[in-house]
Amino acid sequence: MTGNNKQPKEIQRREFISKTILAAGTALAAPGILLTVANAKSESEGASSNVRWGMLVDSNKCVENCTACVDACNEENGINLLQRPSGQDDGMWNAQRPQWIRKVKLQDRQTGEITNLPLMCQHCESPPCVDVCPTGASFKRADGIVMVDRHICIGCRYCMMACPYKARSFLHQNVAEQRVHTPRGKGCVESCNLCVHRIDAGATTTACQDACNKDGHQAILFGDLKDPDSELSQMLRQKSSGQIRADLELNTGVRYTSL
């Protein structure tokens, strides 16, 4: 009996082992496959280097005292949800609150010509903020968007020291409310990310551009710099434009006409 039983038992054991391995393998692989399937054609695809997102700002169309783009950005990215700490004076609040985009009014020292423009992260091809970041939290996506990985930002602010455009803000206070698509936290650095959550979801405009168009100014044009047929590329070919601090040769993704 025992001798007869030995063979089937051995087979049973082998079968058991192989089935266990199969089951364990499936259990390990399934979530990955499921996630991949569930996320197919969305975030899991990642940014593509076939595009480079950029912007053209027509300073001539930018209107003095209009803050439509700034307001829209604050709304879109939940910056307006931040509460001013009690007891903080106006000066410090303005110096410490995040400003992803700001309006600047300039006057030429020689000619007296006035220029108005919105200033935000210029999404450099060779961003100094990415170079200096010790942990790699400051990074550039394949599609040219420069942003901060808030999970590995340690809040050293070296990127803010390095940015030639003062485009970055540090979160100086606690965060009570925030938008789901724009997570933020005290002690981390943040800046304009060209409304990356909208672009990844298939949108073709940024919040600031929409707001500017809505007010009838059409000073901001967002698009793909690598697509020769995009409206942005066509406009860049037609109009003479420039980069802020072009001398640094950072090849910015944001360009300005009439600078």
Place this chain on the structure above:
Amino acid sequence: MKKLNYSELWCSSPRYWGGLAALTFIILLGMTAAFYMEHNGHWVTGMSNQIVWGLPHVFAIFLIVAASGALNVASIGSVFGGPMYKPLGRFSGLLAIGLLAGGLVILLLDLGRPDRLIVAVTHYNFKSIFAWNIFLYTGFFIIVGIYLWAMIDRKANRFYQLTGFAAFFWRLALTTGTGSIFGFLVAREAYDAAIMAPMFIIMSFSYGLAFFIITLMSAYWWASRELGSHRLEKLKNLLGVFVGAVLYFSLVYHLTNLYITQHHGVEQFILVDGGIYSVMFWLGQVTIGGIIPLFMLYSPAFSDNRFATAIASIMVLIGGFIQIYVIVIGGQAYPMSLFPGKEVLASSFYDGVVASYTPTLAEGLLGVAGIAIAMTLVAVGARMLKVLPDSLEDPQEGAA
């Protein structure tokens, strides 16, 4: 020459423990301040999106720069074979470790997310000089630790020469790294200069030696041991050379900038109409940190005056601290030139205007705590290890 005998710092209870208690109290205050800033966020400090690095960074950079300089005395003994300096090598190594630790604690506690220290040591971007510095700092602790062991333990003596050289080159790399934190910032006119790295090295020579002289004198006073005048005079004269060299590098740095039209604005700001920064430059950095100590160190009137040497060393440290303040804060306060040839008429983000910065008490307490940490480590280390010779009386005529 008498045989050198090293022993632990052993002094009467009230003097030692009282000193240690005072240092601990200062550290506790600093830790409370750090917790307060971490808990509320940086809005309770004077720092902002305009002045990104504030007073804690001034303290931290000051201590880190001084740390590598404090090791010089040991290097002169082992690398350059100075017999008068060799007995001081152990203490020099201990002081270097203490100062670096104090500086790093400040730097860490001023991070936006100090709780993410683990991230800083597990994620590296090797193009960042900051990431390099993490290795330079860690390596410094290890190399100087082994160097110290090689100096103290007779069995490890065969590593003495090797670790001495390693430590010397490592300290040069470390200060180059610290100076390059600023030298690599292309966008800011006050920083974008290759001379920053060698200037930081010479600054480290000066601050480190000043720290060394003061702590050595304090330790020998604490322990009632003898410190020979001749040896102190050697240190004093060397400090004078370094102080002069710092002045020379500052001169070259500013002259270079003055030649570049683009940098005239920032030079005008630091040297002439920068308000507090111009005052700090001329009165603090140049006068208190340079000219007066030079006079006190070299004037025959003070030739055998220990008190004058101590005061001069303290002035070098005060002037050095102010020099770093002017570099770090003054360099940020001056507006970046985003639009050459244009004047900024309006901006919500302080473009084109000098940024204001008023340090808060909490920032100051954290910074002072860093110095206290350094001093505590040295005091405890000197009591546990045989780093200080029983006597540093002058060698007999012709013996050295």
